[in-house]
Amino acid sequence: MAAAGGPGPTCVLGIDLGTTSVKAALVTGTERGLALAQSCSRETQAYSDSPGAAAQGMEQDVQKIIKALNECLAALPQQQLQQVTHIGISGQMHGVVFWKSDKGCRWSEGGPGPAFEADRVSHLVTWQDGRCSPAFLSSLPLPQSHVSLATGFGCPTIFWYSKNSPDFLKAYDAAGTIQDYVVAMLCDLKKPLMSVQNAASWGYFNCRNKSWNTDILKKSGFPVHLLPEVGDPGSVAGRTTCAWHGIPKGAKVGIALGDFQCSVYSCLTERTDAVLNISTSAQLTISMPLGFQPPEAPDPSSAVTYFPYFNGDYLAVAASLNGGNVLATFVGMVAQWAQELGFQVQESAIYPRIIQAALAQKHSKLSIHPTIFGERHLPELLASVSSIGASELSLGHVSRALCRGLVENLSSMFPVQHLQELGVTRVLGSGTALARNE
């Protein structure tokens, strides 16, 4: 997001508000282009209870997400933060957070300069939330969008609140993804601004005319006043209204982007590339030809969907609900079993051991279908294990079969032969769960 026309940015700050961790990167402009100067990541540990949504709820505490963001920025060098002219923010898609527009945060003077903490803000209901049952979703009006409705998507979640807990919504007059919330706080936006990338991930958004299905929603009593304004990815949402962690007031802030699209953007160079991103979730994706338009109506049974990218382009994506979160659950299970057996084992110590054990293990017949979270196109299909031989029960066998199962699941959603027919010659990997797992 260089300053159009004017001098390019001397220093750009990139932020990703992911489901598990916040990442921040300082990128400096050099004569050879942009170079990474510093980066930092912090796990948010933000999972929280979900009042009213029973066991299916999956919410995160926004205070903890902003705390992790502040810790990341405080760890970056002041001298470079003071040169930041542009801020780009991406984050977990689909989810929704509500806030009171003039009381969404509280600014305070910290060591490195002013910073904000979340104030009159709800929990973030994330993309992993399961409160919108298949029966509830089918009770909602049909969207005029190529993206099928799914639980954890912003608009169905707002419908859920308006039907099950209408008083909850009365406390708020703004809503957006977590990344839209941060942009709104930095630019003091009275009305949140959302990019087409994130709007498409909420449902009830028509990507062709870039507008919400307002008439359809109004007729069903949906609180349309909560829908953000929508803008193009890559456009500027506003400027910082005060200094922030040493970043001067007036820095340009880009409209918030989808983490998935940014993962792709970080490595996609050829149209013949596919990208395999495994973070908390997992996606296998390719770019569609210039001028491609998604179908008018969604196909809920399809494992592949189309998401807006940049400049009106689209990505075809197999978006799995099962990625690094499955590995994290397995590690948690091993830690829990160890504790029940009387041993205390840190989860951070288990990851390297399962990875090394799997590396040392040849492929075996043990087969794990890892979809413990179901899939959007097959919500009922949970995980299973088969071909369990007595001699194939080591930690290495199970860990290797689990990793293989994750990739096989994605490949079943977007088969290799389909990728080859579309001209794909290379798959690029991105995401922590890949990068930290040999």
Ligand SMILES: Nc1ncnc2c1ncn2[C@@H]1O[C@H](COP(=O)(O)OP(=O)(O)O)[C@@H](O)[C@H]1O
């Ligand atoms: N110590 C570790 N070693 C290997 N993988 C890890 C480790 N810690 C976390 N992970 C994996 O990284 C995933 C989170 O990746 P991250 O990029 O932080 O997610 P997100 O972008 O969704 O916030 C976890 O789901 C887990 O599978």
Ligand SMILES: O=C(CO)[C@@H](O)[C@H](O)[C@H](O)[C@H](O)COP(=O)(O)O
């Ligand atoms: O579900 C889709 C697309 O429909 C994913 O690409 C979606 O962006 C991601 O699952 C969420 O944004 C979470 O991403 P991450 O936290 O796993 O990086």
